[in-house]
Amino acid sequence: MILPLLLFLMSASSAQTQRIPNLQRQDLWGQEEKNAFLKHLKSNQIIPPSGQVKEIGPPPKETYAIRKARYITLAAASDSLFTVDEDGRIHDESTSVGPKLLLGGHLFSWIRFYTGVQYNRFKQRKFSGATAFIDHYQAPAGLELALIPLGTPHTRYIILRAGAAAHFFSSEDDKSEFRTPLLGRRGTWNLGLGYEWQIPNTGWRIHLAAEGYRAFNRKGSQRFLGGGGTLGVVRTF
Numbered sequence: 001m002i003l004p005l006l007l008f009l010m011s012a013s014s015a016q017t018q019r020i021p022n023l024q025r026q027d028l029w030g031q032e033e034k035n036a037f038l039k040h041l042k043s044n045q046i047i048p049p050s051g052q053v054k055e056i057g058p059p060p061k062e063t064y065a066i067r068k069a070r071y072i073t074l075a076a077a078s079d080s081l082f083t084v085d086e087d088g089r090i091h092d093e094s095t096s097v098g099p100k101l102l103l104g105g106h107l108f109s110w111i112r113f114y115t116g117v118q119y120n121r122f123k124q125r126k127f128s129g130a131t132a133f134i135d136h137y138q139a140p141a142g143l144e145l146a147l148i149p150l151g152t153p154h155t156r157y158i159i160l161r162a163g164a165a166a167h168f169f170s171s172e173d174d175k176s177e178f179r180t181p182l183l184g185r186r187g188t189w190n191l192g193l194g195y196e197w198q199i200p201n202t203g204w205r206i207h208l209a210a211e212g213y214r215a216f217n218r219k220g221s222q223r224f225l226g227g228g229g230t231l232g233v234v235r236t237f
Contacts, residue, residue: 075232
């Protein structure tokens with residue numbers, strides 16, 4: 001009989017708003033046992049708060065600025081340059097190799113921007129038959145898609161580039177000494193196709209690319225086109 005009574009009283013004490021039972025008619029326990037049991041019930045009761053309680057809202061959420069990756073490319077770039085005369089004939093001027101530096105970053109996960117500078121020095125023949133050296137500076141800028149081929153790891157990218165470039169040609173010789181003079185400033189459209197392979201567990205990538213350019217159509221200006229390949233390394237940060 002004692003056990004069922006204990007279970008009943010224990011279950012009653014589990015309610016949050018329980019009432020203290022009246023044990024006056026409980027003859028099986030002594031006064032000391034009744035006091036101990038009532039003390040146990042009172043210790044498990046939820047004490048309502050007193051005074052004015054203000055509602056406490058959730059803690060403020062911490063905001064983190066998402067930093068998009070940047071990269072720098074250092075490569076050796078070849079440049080084959082061709083001029084177009086008044087009759088539309090294309091003349092192969094020269095092929096040279098020079099340094100190329102690009103800085104870029106991610107606009108979105110697979111769309112990037114780039115800008116930089118490239119230098120090449122090539123030879124051009126004058127009316128006299130002598131050869132002159134021409135300094136050729138390029139300042140390309142544009143957008144590129146970094147696509148991951150299907151079935152390949154996420155450390156390999158196919159790069160599709162489209163942009164424009166400012167070209168500056170300079171020489172110690174006068175412009176009038178050349179049949180197809182290139183001295184001065186010109187602009188071109190640029191297109192490129194590349195491939196990048198990330199070295200495992202590092203921020204370094206191997207970079208390969210083939211790029212071409214064509215001068216803007218501008219009346220009275222020397223037409224030219226060119227292209228070449230680049231091989232270098234990319235560092236992300």
